[in-house]
Amino acid sequence: MKVIKFGGKSLANGNGLSNVLEIISQKNKEEENLVVVVSARGNTTNQLEQILEQAKNKEDYSKALEQLKKEELEPYYSLELEEVFLRLEQLFQGVFYLGDYSTKIKDEVLAFGELLSAKIITKLLAKRGVEASFIDSRQLIITNNNFGNAVTLEKETAQKIKTYFSNNKLSNVKIVTGFIASNLKGETTTLGRNGSNYTASLLANYLSAREVESYTHVDGIFTANPDLVPDAKKIEQLSFNEANELANFGANILHAKTILPLVEKHIPLRILNTFKPEDKGTLIKKESVAKGIKSISVLEDVALISFEGRGLLGKVGVDARIFKALADNDISVSIISQGSSERGIGLVVKTVKATKAVLALEKEFENDFYKKDVNNISIVDNVAVISIIGQELNEFHKPFNALVKNQITPLLFNNTITGKNVSLVVYKDQLHKAVNVIHGQVFGVTKKINIAIFGKGLVGGTLINQILENTQSILEKRKIHLNIFAIANSKKVLLNKEGVTSNWESDLDNTALTNDIVKQTLAYAQEYHLENLIAVDNTASLDFVNNYIPLVEAGFDLVSSNKIANTVSFEFYKKLRKCLEENKKEYLYETNVGAGLPLIDTIKLLHDSGENITKIRGVFSGSLSYLFNKYSSSAIPFSVVLQEAIDKGFTEPDPREDLCGNDVARKLLILARELDLENEFEDITIENLIPQEFRAIEAKEFLSGLEKLNNTFQQKKESQKEGHVLRYIGDLLGDLQQPKGELAVKLVSVSKSSPLGSLKGSDAIFEIYTESYGEQPIVIQGAGAGAQVTARGVFGDILRLAKNNN
Ligand SMILES: NC(=O)C1=CN([C@@H]2O[C@H](COP(=O)(O)OP(=O)(O)OC[C@H]3O[C@@H](n4cnc5c(N)ncnc54)[C@H](O)[C@@H]3O)[C@@H](O)[C@H]2O)C=CC1
Numbered sequence: 001m002k003v004i005k006f007g008g009k010s011l012a013n014g015n016g017l018s019n020v021l022e023i024i025s026q027k028n029k030e031e032e033n034l035v036v037v038v039s040a041r042g043n044t045t046n047q048l049e050q051i052l053e054q055a056k057n058k059e060d061y062s063k064a065l066e067q068l069k070k071e072e073l074e075p076y077y078s079l080e081l082e083e084v085f086l087r088l089e090q091l092f093q094g095v096f097y098l099g100d101y102s103t104k105i106k107d108e109v110l111a112f113g114e115l116l117s118a119k120i121i122t123k124l125l126a127k128r129g130v131e132a133s134f135i136d137s138r139q140l141i142i143t144n145n146n147f148g149n150a151v152t153l154e155k156e157t158a159q160k161i162k163t164y165f166s167n168n169k170l171s172n173v174k175i176v177t178g179f180i181a182s183n184l185k186g187e188t189t190t191l192g193r194n195g196s197n198y199t200a201s202l203l204a205n206y207l208s209a210r211e212v213e214s215y216t217h218v219d220g221i222f223t224a225n226p227d228l229v230p231d232a233k234k235i236e237q238l239s240f241n242e243a244n245e246l247a248n249f250g251a252n253i254l255h256a257k258t259i260l261p262l263v264e265k266h267i268p269l270r271i272l273n274t275f276k277p278e279d280k281g282t283l284i285k286k287e288s289v290a291k292g293i294k295s296i297s298v299l300e301d302v303a304l305i306s307f308e309g310r311g312l313l314g315k316v317g318v319d320a321r322i323f324k325a326l327a328d329n330d331i332s333v334s335i336i337s338q339g340s341s342e343r344g345i346g347l348v349v350k351t352v353k354a355t356k357a358v359l360a361l362e363k364e365f366e367n368d369f370y371k372k373d374v375n376n377i378s379i380v381d382n383v384a385v386i387s388i389i390g391q392e393l394n395e396f397h398k399p400f401n402a403l404v405k406n407q408i409t410p411l412l413f414n415n416t417i418t419g420k421n422v423s424l425v426v427y428k429d430q431l432h433k434a435v436n437v438i439h440g441q442v443f444g445v446t447k448k449i450n451i452a453i454f455g456k457g458l459v460g461g462t463l464i465n466q467i468l469e470n471t472q473s474i475l476e477k478r479k480i481h482l483n484i485f486a487i488a489n490s491k492k493v494l495l496n497k498e499g500v501t502s503n504w505e506s507d508l509d510n511t512a513l514t515n516d517i518v519k520q521t522l523a524y525a526q527e528y529h530l531e532n533l534i535a536v537d538n539t540a541s542l543d544f545v546n547n548y549i550p551l552v553e554a555g556f557d558l559v560s561s562n563k564i565a566n567t568v569s570f571e572f573y574k575k576l577r578k579c580l581e582e583n584k585k586e587y588l589y590e591t592n593v594g595a596g597l598p599l600i601d602t603i604k605l606l607h608d609s610g611e612n613i614t615k616i617r618g619v620f621s622g623s624l625s626y627l628f629n630k631y632s633s634s635a636i637p638f639s640v641v642l643q644e645a646i647d648k649g650f651t652e653p654d655p656r657e658d659l660c661g662n663d664v665a666r667k668l669l670i671l672a673r674e675l676d677l678e679n680e681f682e683d684i685t686i687e688n689l690i691p692q693e694f695r696a697i698e699a700k701e702f703l704s705g706l707e708k709l710n711n712t713f714q715q716k717k718e719s720q721k722e723g724h725v726l727r728y729i730g731d732l733l734g735d736l737q738q739p740k741g742e743l744a745v746k747l748v749s750v751s752k753s754s755p756l757g758s759l760k761g762s763d764a765i766f767e768i769y770t771e772s773y774g775e776q777p778i779v780i781q782g783a784g785a786g787a788q789v790t791a792r793g794v795f796g797d798i799l800r801l802a803k804n805n806n
Pocket residue numbers: 454455456457458459460488489490491517538539540541543544561562563591592595622649650651652653784785786787790
């Protein structure tokens with residue numbers, strides 16, 4: 001024997017109803033003894049409630065009633081249900097004349113939803129040639145007199161069900177009304193929320209069914225509400241205990257009282273989708289398949305009551321008084337959290353009860369207020385509870401850290417010892433983001449990293465394409481979903497929370513101009529609750545650096561190929577780091593020196609591990625390396641080689657920044673500051689390669705007259721010793737005793753056979769001298785410039801942050 005149950009949405013007109021009839025017809029062939037429990041169809045219960053209110057208010061309800069009749073019978077108008085509707089009309093008339101109704105009358109009226117539904121299904125099955133017995137569950141389920149939410153009388157119900165099923169000659173298919181019951185006097189009662197599922201479970205228990213199938217409009221139970229968490233996954237199997245916890249913590253597809261009758265006889269319950277009958281849904285049975293976290297549920301209709309009392313420390317019976325005052329007012333507390341200082345207690349109650357709860361507590365603690373033992377009882381009502389079902393406390397630091405990294409600090413958290421559940425109270429406007437962060441963290445499904453890229457020139461554009469090309473493989477290998485939700489140049493920003501596509505360039509072109517790309521990006525991230533945010537600066541802009549602090553404060557980690565933020569004043573350098581620390585955010589800039597070479601990390605590691613770095617020397621600039629390597633070893637004019645370096649994307653957006661020594665100086669300063677030296681840019685001795693007469697002219701004019709530089713450099717080349725070549729180097733000398741280092745950028749002539757002299761292509765070379773390594777430097781050498789290598793380095797920083805977001 002099997003009990004199957006159909007919910008209201010499954011039974012609504014259209015696809016639902018025809019699928020239900022098909023499922024029953026099919027099961028009739030497969031199953032001996034099929035009990036089908038039905039809810040009221042579609043929106044019927046709400047409609048009945050509304051008509052009842054209209055009648056009570058002496059309003060004309062005839063149109064609404066006609067509409068209800070039409071919807072119930074459509075498209076099968078020949079279904080002869082006049083008698084049922086007549087009785088319903090009489091009840092409404094009575095309420096209309098009285099101008100009032102009791103909960104008893106309400107139950108009687110609402111019962112028509114299930115009665116109509118069961119009668120209609122029975123008649124429609126008959127039309128299809130499936131004989132079915134209609135059963136009014138008021139003859140089976142006996143309850144107390146608590147109309148609206150009646151409690152079942154077990155003994156009487158068990159006896160009624162057994163006798164009814166053995167004394168009546170019933171068809172193989174029995175269509176039973178869900179939700180409705182009767183009291184000992186035979187008056188109609190209803191079973192409250194989830195009542196039809198409860199009817200199905202009671203019947204399954206008393207008739208010792210093999211299984212219960214509950215047909216809904218969803219595929220089963222998910223790891224989180226898919227409306228909130230697009231990555232939520234269907235759970236294949238749950239144990240009764242786990243299902244019970246889920247039901248208690250807000251999974252509205254389940255109700256704890258539905259599960260209890262099944263537990264006793266270990267009757268499995270399968271949640272299925274009427275609209276996808278082939279899907280296996282979620283099976284709830286005695287055993288669990290796997291340990292660990294099962295689901296994340298959310299309760300939104302809650303308020304947090306904050307009870308604070310400086311004089312409560314050590315006082316006995318305070319909690320008892322709180323609970324008694326609330327219980328006397330029929331207020332149930334779902335979560336409580338009390339600090340060991342006993343000075344404050346947080347209580348979660350239903351929103352509708354919050355004001356009443358505060359009044360009850362104020363009354364109870366009136367004297368304590370006067371004595372100043374209690375100083376505040378207040379409501380925080382824009383909150384929601386997130387429960388992680390199956391969360392072990394010793395692993396809770398992971399979702400908790402992820403929340404904090406996303407600037408979500410729970411107002412209260414609490415765990416159950418046996419159920420391994422942790423509940424958190426968060427502000428409602430952070431709920432969406434919080435659930436997604438926790439879900440990504442605990443299920444390790446895919447962690448979404450939302451990236452905003454500012455600057456889409458050589459490096460930025462290359463980076464975007466590198467990310468787009470690798471998104472799928474990173475998703476598969478690392479379970480990290482790199483989602484570029486924003487791309488901006490200085491005037492426009494392309495925003496797409498689902499992620500930009502390979503058409504991003506034309507999409508950005510077609511975007512309207514904006515006067516604040518960052519403000520717009522921040523507002524968008526907030527509006528769509530985007531989590532795990534990273535802002536990437538691929539501009540060379542000084543102005544853009546002013547956005548770093550607002551971005552960090554808005555929850556972004558930073559990655560930058562732009563060197564400016566690290567080379568403006570030391571004061572800003574410290575301010576940014578303080579802000580990062582306060583907001584628990586990170587800032588990575590490995591490409592600032594040596595493009596894709598792993599230089600900054602190495603220096604940081606050496607320095608942090610106590611190694612005294614005494615000197616760093618080398619060719620820091622990829623473009624100037626290329627320029628002097630090629631110029632020194634060939635007869636090609638200086639201007640031609642310089643143009644090649646520009647064309648290859650080795651130079652700064654304004655190549656004069658390389659030639660004047662600023663770019664190398666910035667790199668030197670960045671390294672110095674990594675070593676905790678407090679140098680300012682002005683402290684650097686820079687040999688400017690641009691002859692004086694060309695320094696003040698416009699970039700365009702300078703770039704169109706590069707050949708004017710040829711004489712100067714030809715002279716420098718020719719004035720060298722035999723076997724020597726020109727190299728433009730950076731030199732850093734540090735002394736532990738001094739707050740500042742000695743930094744110099746200069747053009748030198750070195751032996752062709754020396755490490756610097758034998759450099760090739762656009763390679764940069766960094767010789768790092770330390771106390772332990774003595775005269776033998778650690779050498780890092782490789783491509784020091786170029787859009788591909790730089791973008792790859794920026795990509796590496798993004799991935800590092802994405803992994804750190806654990
Ligand atoms: N080319 C290389 O080998 C390396 C470059 N870098 C750095 O990478 C950065 C980018 O260099 P490129 O891509 O070559 O420059 P680029 O000139 O090709 O691109 C810069 C982009 O930034 C945009 N931009 C400028 N100001 C902006 C603002 N305020 N807001 C938003 N966007 C703005 C521009 O519209 C342009 O699209 C520079 O800071 C450079 O120092 C770092 C290491 C190596």
